[in-house]
Every structure is written in structure tokens, then in C-alpha cells.
Amino acid sequence: MFHWLEKHPFLFAVGVFVTIAFAGLIEIVPNFAQASRPVIGTKPVTLLEQAGRDVYIKNSCNACHSQLIRPFKAETDRYGHYSLSGEYAYDRPFLWGSKRTGPDLHRVGNYRTTEWHENHMKDPKSVMPSSIMPGYPWMFTNKADIDTAYATQLTNAQFFGVPYNKPVPMKDGSTTVVPMAKSVAEAHAMALKEAKEITAKMKDQDVKDAVARGEIPEIVALIAYLNSLK
Amino acid sequence: MENRPLEYDYTVAKMFMLTTIILGIVGMSIGVFIAFELAFPGLNTVLGSGLAEYTNFSRLRPLHTDAVAFGFTLSGIWATWYYVGQRVLKVSMAESKFLMFIGKLHFWLYILGVTAVVVSLFMGITTSKEYAEFEWPIDIAIVVVWVLWGVSIFGLIGIRREKSLYISIWYYIATFLGVAMLYLFNNMEIPTMLASSAAGETGIGAWYHSISMYAGTNDALVQWWYGHNAVAFVFTVPIIAMIYYFLPKESGQAIYSYKLSLLAFWGLMFVYLWAGGHHLLYSTVPDWMQTMGSIFSVILILPSWGSAINMLLTMKGEWQQVAASPLIKFMVLASTFYMFSTLEGPIQAIKSVNAIAHFTDWIVGHVHDGTLGWVGFMIIAALYHMAPRVFKRELYSKGLMAAQFWIQTLGIVLYFTSMWIAGITQGMMWRAHDEFGNLAYSFMDTVDVLHPYYALRGTGGLLYLVGFFMFAYNIYKTMSARPVEESELQNASPMGA
DSSP: OOHHHHTOHHHHHHHHHHHHHHHHHHHHHHHHHHTTOOOTTOOOOOHHHHHHHHHHHHTTGGGTOOOOOOSSHHHHHHHOSOOOGGGGTTOSSOOOOSBOSSOOOTTGGGTOOHHHHHHHHHOGGGTSTTOOOOOOGGGGTSBOOHHHHHHHHHHHHHHHOOOTTSEEEOTTSOEEEOOOOSSHHHHHHHHHHHHHHHHTTOOOHHHHHHHHHTOOBHHHHHHHHHHHOO | OTTSOOOOOOHHHHHHHHHHHHHHHHHHHHHHHHHHHHHOGGGGGTTOTTTHHHHSHHHHHHHHHHIIIIIIIHHHHHHHHHHHHHHHHTOOGGGOHHHHHHHHHHHHHHHHHHHHHHHHHHHTOOOOOTTOOOOHHHHHHHHHHHHHHHHHHHHHHHTOSOOSOOHHHHHHHHHHHHHHHHHHHHTOEEEGGGOBOTTOOBSOSOTTOEEESSOHHHHHHHHHHHHHHHIIIIIIHHHHHHHHHHHHHHHTOOOSOHHHHHHHHHHHHHHHGGGGGGGGTTSSSOHHHHHHHHHHHHHTHHHHHHHHHHHHHHTTTOTHHHHHOHHHHHHHHHHHHHHHHHHHHHHHHSHHHHHHHTBSHHHHHHHHIIIIIIIIHHHHHHHHHHHHHHHTSOOSOHHHHHHHHHHHHHHHHHHHHHHHHHHHHHHHHHHOBOTTSSBSSOHHHHHHTTHHHHHHHHHHHHHHHHHHHHHHHHHHHHHHSOOHHHHHHHHSOTTTO
């Protein structure tokens, strides 16, 4: 009965397309209106955190670490409260990961410190003796890309309405404003100010010196991002 | 002239055969290397700390998956398309200068894209989305390459002599349409250079950088709708196209059932797209969607097994061929691995099983018994079938082919068994509580316990790679041998010459 269709390639192709597109439409479209509402307490990332997120992506940290705590006792015991959809409202791209070669990081900012991250990124075995994670020493010398992070913030604000420079409701009933720079020069000054707060708690003298000179090594940005994961 | 068989033009098929082999070696070598990195982390800095940024696991992992999926597999798909397409449509590419040009352009643009991908991934330029890591300029190039393939498919169909489209063509068309839809929708992104600061500055930062149009849960949903169905339309649908052509051709048997092939095809088209949701069980996507993903994954067994059973029954009464021909062995085991993998997948998509399996190495094992056993074996078999015909030479060595088959089969078995044990162990240890209700193991305990399995997995991968080198050597010796006609002529009588 289908022989006739096999003689009409165009109709055949249309048939195939409709058949495969159907499921996608039903699954994806209804969620779009729903899933982008932020929960109370979710705020956009700061400039240095954004630069750190870019470092995280650049090195495919998401290949081994998830950022999605599932609603199981074992997971909430180990990592904290299970993840909520609204917490990801400003995440472009999402970084849930698909494999845990290392532990989940969605709330790593709650239980690891700047100093711990510094040691861990330089030599993971120094804090986790049987870790199979490689060290990332080049992050201590590579410079974070503040310009691109700034462009990302601008894109988020201009195209997707992410609330920079706007009050965001917090859990305690107060509001907070995540500021965004007006120009590239101001962005650099802002990132540097954030970087100084991080390096005050770091040990590596080269990194401290670099920040004092006005440069921002990748590690500083990455730690800012990891600390923001709560 | 009228009675002469059609001479097909295999120029483009040969080009893609070459990239299938080269990119296969590249992708699989990186795979073996990173597998051993997990067992022996010292390998991350094997080329010195200066190059560690480029040789560490996290940088190479996307390179491995992309090289195998879009290097080895896509090349294999296109090599077979430029061979099978002509033959089942009964038209030679040499008959159309236009299609020949499109075919070559398709190849060279693809090479350009591959180069850009390799360079950018080494540099750490990635969008982080699995199997869609490429930034927008490469995405655009990929779309152009894809459209060129589409022109080639529909162009050849347009000038065909055989009116009715053979089963393989259905699957090639579906591959083209499916990937086009998935890829376009998932890779919607905004280049960040388009934004302007309050001070009026534009073009800030890296020009190639972009961010996803979708945020958070929506982004995850679209990504896994793509990610799972890229498996469908790169690793399943076109490979079925291959086996529907090559198995009957090689064994001399007609397809067991036309009705079953129809049912399996339309069933697969309808059901597959739903199953993507099973990547997001217990995540923040709506519950009904997770349930749909789970249910449709189980239903997916039907069309998958439909094709595989159709293939195996094609060999009905001809099973002695499996013992006699290593090439048939490859295809029959490929079908068997397809059945195995499409049973394992639905099992993992059951919510209670997924609670243990998700995020573990069992998933990695599942992907690999499918890709190594089904995809790898089928592409290898297809190239073995094509090589004597496109190069017009006898295959160099059947003995080598048989040895390769057993070495690779052993490799796959080692791979998936070690990953099964590793994954289930991992999943069970993560969730274990002691009698007081506290976690029984630290995360590090679960890392420690995996070492022997990681070493075993690396060994399995290495065996598969060794077999692949034997394959490459066999094909190389075949194409560089003297043509069959040449040797025939030397022995022919003066009358025959």
C-alpha cells in the first residue's frame, strides 16, 4: 500500500519530516513558557564570574562534573538541596553535564573555599590523594577573557532581558542589584576589583602580582565562578 | 551500448572512504588515549606540562566524540551514499556534471569544516553542548555542507532510472531531514559581538563567541532532544540504510520481509524523537515529559528489533555463510549488537534503573557497544564490500579480515563488560547508606574502586583500535594492488585480449 509513496520522493520526504517533527513539537514547545522563570534568590552572574564560567566551558569541566542534584537522599546528603528549574533561568548554555567522573558542583560554593580550589586546580592530588583529575596549572598564567565575558553579559541583558542593573528579589525579602559596566574600560576596572577580593584569599604570589599589575589570570575568574555556585 | 551495464562513478565515494579511515584512526586513537588517562592520570601531561593544556582529558574528550561521530561515522555514511545511491537509483554520477561538482564541493567543504573543528576544539573554543560544541561560524559551514549533501540526494533521485525508491534511500532521506531539523534548532545562538555597551562600543570580545538562544531547563531539553536524536539520525538510521543494501548484496539473499521493513521504518521515525527525554530523568524538566521519554524508549524496542530481525532472517537457511565469510560475520554481529544496544537503552531509560545508571560509566558502556559493535562494524563491512568494486581489485586478505573481526569483538566485549560493572558499582556506591542513614562512601571511594575497570576498558579500546589498523592496512593493500583486469590480461589468450 505504500508502494505509491516510494515513487514520489517529495511526498515521501514531507511524510518523513512531519512524522519526525511531531514529537519534538509536542515535547518542546509547551515547556518554553514555563521553564524560564527564576526562583527567588537567583541572580545573574557578575563579570568575573561570567569570565570564570567561560573558563569552565573552555576546559570542558562539564565533561566530568555535573551541575544537577537529583531529588534522592544520597544526593541531597552529599551535595545539598536538589536543583530547581528556576535556578537555571539565566544559564546560557546550561551546564548540567551527563557524566560524573568527579562530584556534582551545583552547590560547590557552599562547602569549598577559595584556598581549596587554588590547591585543587594546581595539583588535585594535594587535596584529594587518589584523585584522577589532571592539574590545570596553565590557568595560573593564562589571562581571563574579560572582554568576551562583558560581551556575553551585554548580550544576556539586551537580547534576553537578564536583569543586570535591576533589583532582583532575594530569599530574605531584600533585593540585590548585579551591576553591569557601561564601557569596556569600566568593565576591566570592575573585574579587577572583584579579582582583588579573590586573590586576597589566595597564596600563589605570581597570581597576586599579576592582579596587582592589573591582569586577571584564568584561575581567579574560575574560582569566582565556583564560589558563586550555591 | 544498449546492453552494457551502467558504469558508476565512484570518485566521491573513494574520497569519503579515505576520510572514514583516517578520521576513524584519529578519533579512536584519541579515545584510547583518554580512556587510559582515566586509569593513569599521569598521561595527562605525557607531552610535558607545556602541552598539558592540549593533552588533558577535558580538552580531548569532545575531540574524541566529534571525530568519531562526525569524522568516522559521517564519512562512512557519505562514502556509502555516493556508492549505494547511484546503484539503487540506477544512474551514474558521471551523467551529471552538476551533481559531480556538488559531490566534490561537499567533500572539500567538509574537510575545511573538520580542520576548523579540530583547531577550535584544541583551542578550547566550544559551546559546551555535547556533540554540538561548534561555534557559530562552523555551524554555518556545517549547514552548507549538509545542504550540499541534500542537493546530491535529491539531485540523484531527480534523474533516477529506477522509479521506486529502495529501502536504503528512505533511510538516507530520513537522515538528511532529521539531522537538518535537529541541528538547526539546537544550535540557535546569538554571536556576542552583536551586543553594544552603554558607551556605544560594539564588536566587543571574541568574534566567534556566541551564547545559546535557550536558557537552563529549556536549553537542556533542546540539547537532549538533539543529543539523543543525533544518535538516531547519525548512528542508527543511516547505518540501517547500509545494512539494507550491503547484507542482501553480499549474501545474495533477498530482504526477508518488505512489510516488516515498512513497519520498522515508520515506527522508528515516529517513536525515536520522543525518547530524548530519557536523558533528563529526575532533572528539572516536567514530569510528564520524563515519563513520555521513558515509555517511548521502551516502545522503541519494537521498530529497532524489527529492522534487526529482518536482517537476521534475511540469512535464513544461509547461516553457513556466516561461518564462511568474515564480511558476513561483521554484518550479522553488527545486527546482533544493534539488538543488544536497543534493549540495553530502554532498560536504562526505566526510571528506577536510570536512578542508578545516570551519570555513571554504564552509559558510556552503552554508547560504545552501540557505536563499536553496530556502527563501527557496519561501516567496516560496507567499506570491505565496496573496496574491491570501487578500486577494481581483489580484496588483499580475507584471513586478516577474520583476525580483525575476532580481535575487535574481544575488544568490544571487554569494553562493555568493564563499563557495566564499573557503572553499576559506581551507582550503587553513590546511593549506599549505612545503618544510621549516613552516606556509606565518600565520592573518592567510588573513584578508587573504578581503576581496574578503567584499565580494562582502555585495553578493550586498544584491541578495537588494533583491529582498525588491520582494516586500514587491508584496504590500503587492496587499493595499491595491481588492478584485476591487468592480471587477467596477462593470462588471457590472444583471442581474449
